[in-house]
Amino acid sequence: MAEKLSAVKGMNDILPASVPRKEILPRAATWEWFDDVVKRVMARYGYQYIITPVVEPTQLFVRGIGEATDIVEKEMYSFTDTMNGDKLTLRPEITAGIVRAVVEHNALYNGPLRVWAQGAVFRHERPQKGRYRQFHQLDVEALGYPGPDIDAELILMGRALWREMGLKEGEHYRLELNTLGQPEERRAHREALVKHFEANAGVLDEDARRRLHTNPLRILDSKNPAMQPMIEAAPRLMDFLGEASRAHFDGLRALLDAAGQPYRINPRLVRGLDYYNLTVFEWVTDHLGSQGTICGGGRYDDLIEQIGGKSAPAIGFGLGIERLLLLVQELQVTQPDASPDVYAIVSEEGSLATAMPLIEELRASGVTVVLHSGSTSAKSQMKKADASGAKHALVFDAAQVTVKPLRDRDAQATPMPLASATPAAVTAALQSHA
Numbered sequence: 001m002a003e004k005l006s007a008v009k010g011m012n013d014i015l016p017a018s019v020p021r022k023e024i025l026p027r028a029a030t031w032e033w034f035d036d037v038v039k040r041v042m043a044r045y046g047y048q049y050i051i052t053p054v055v056e057p058t059q060l061f062v063r064g065i066g067e068a069t070d071i072v073e074k075e076m077y078s079f080t081d082t083m084n085g086d087k088l089t090l091r092p093e094i095t096a097g098i099v100r101a102v103v104e105h106n107a108l109y110n111g112p113l114r115v116w117a118q119g120a121v122f123r124h125e126r127p128q129k130g131r132y133r134q135f136h137q138l139d140v141e142a143l144g145y146p147g148p149d150i151d152a153e154l155i156l157m158g159r160a161l162w163r164e165m166g167l168k169e170g171e172h173y174r175l176e177l178n179t180l181g182q183p184e185e186r187r188a189h190r191e192a193l194v195k196h197f198e199a200n201a202g203v204l205d206e207d208a209r210r211r212l213h214t215n216p217l218r219i220l221d222s223k224n225p226a227m228q229p230m231i232e233a234a235p236r237l238m239d240f241l242g243e244a245s246r247a248h249f250d251g252l253r254a255l256l257d258a259a260g261q262p263y264r265i266n267p268r269l270v271r272g273l274d275y276y277n278l279t280v281f282e283w284v285t286d287h288l289g290s291q292g293t294i295c296g297g298g299r300y301d302d303l304i305e306q307i308g309g310k311s312a313p314a315i316g317f318g319l320g321i322e323r324l325l326l327l328v329q330e331l332q333v334t335q336p337d338a339s340p341d342v343y344a345i346v347s348e349e350g351s352l353a354t355a356m357p358l359i360e361e362l363r364a365s366g367v368t369v370v371l372h373s374g375s376t377s378a379k380s381q382m383k384k385a386d387a388s389g390a391k392h393a394l395v396f397d398a399a400q401v402t403v404k405p406l407r408d409r410d411a412q413a414t415p416m417p418l419a420s421a422t423p424a425a426v427t428a429a430l431q432s433h434a
């Protein structure tokens, strides 16, 4: 036998429930269920589906996400196309690709655009629960809208998703909110921060001294107890916001309050990508350990111009599907039953040529039917029918068809002569002990 190959480290197979393997990730049926939830919610909010390539020019992410970010510095799968020397990257997120497409096709020419996308993204991180090298995102973007009405719409759409899935505010998830203001406001704040840190140089640890001029904001994240009083006393961005930025934030807060959506203002919430301004938010949970952020987003009013388009405001969010479905699994949120309605068996006396046309008609009318394939004993066929989770077996013999209830022990089987076994008659028998 040839040597077996395995999936690349940090990249997972999402398997059907019937494959006997211990897996931490939810099975494929849960993903299908989530897809349905997403489609319903997106349609309700008037968002259109968009698909962009998994591979993009490396430059898109360097320019879009920012050179000094974790993603661009160390997490990207980049390679050179050996045919022509092009520098390419497996997308580490979906926003930049959508913005590239919007600019390329001049998609805002007729006005703003609301879109959503879904698919695999790639980041070279240390794999652990809730953190993988290939994972999947749901991505929602509203382009050409200055907000804050749209900021509120996107946040409430997140809530609609959680609610539709049966998750509960507070108990299962909560919203964290912040504003990053505008670049010039951030610059003024940064200068004040550096001054403050320099004035307290004696308290800074080695890490902080190294970051003082590269990324002073990161010093605020330090866990060093000796530095906490100095960090507490540091100037806050909130105090550097101009009137417009403040009004934007207040406007969003008023809309969330009116819609009854609680939130915590978290001044430490800065997000890992350079392109954000004004509103940033995260949906977090306490049930997934340190991988507790299931969804994050924010406004990126300068990105479209940076990618070469005509300046236009925009906001969006990315949701980690693995993390969300792990949460659903952890909380044992009930999902619709994915078992078939019917498991069909053709006995030795029966004939497939008779059974298949009837089964096709049942399927066409919306009944889900799994047809047994292969020759095994009648007993093992019934075992398979049972294991399929189907509510009924449909057994084809030489002259009759029998509907056998599988879940209700007291219910009677309904035999009917082949000649009278129309789709309507079979459906009626299925429903008689539904």
Ligand code: ATP
Pocket: 093, 123, 125, 130, 131, 132, 133, 135, 136, 137, 271, 272, 291, 293, 294, 295, 296, 297, 318, 319, 320, 321, 322, 323
């Ligand atoms: P984290 O701080 O956990 O690294 P992030 O800020 O890098 O997250 P985003 O770029 O905002 O994440 O991506 C949106 C969402 O994608 C996250 O909120 C998270 O749910 C999910 N996510 C991010 N990285 C991974 C990963 N390596 N594996 C699985 N899901 C991920």
Ligand code: MG
Pocket: 070, 272
């Ligand atoms: Mg990250």
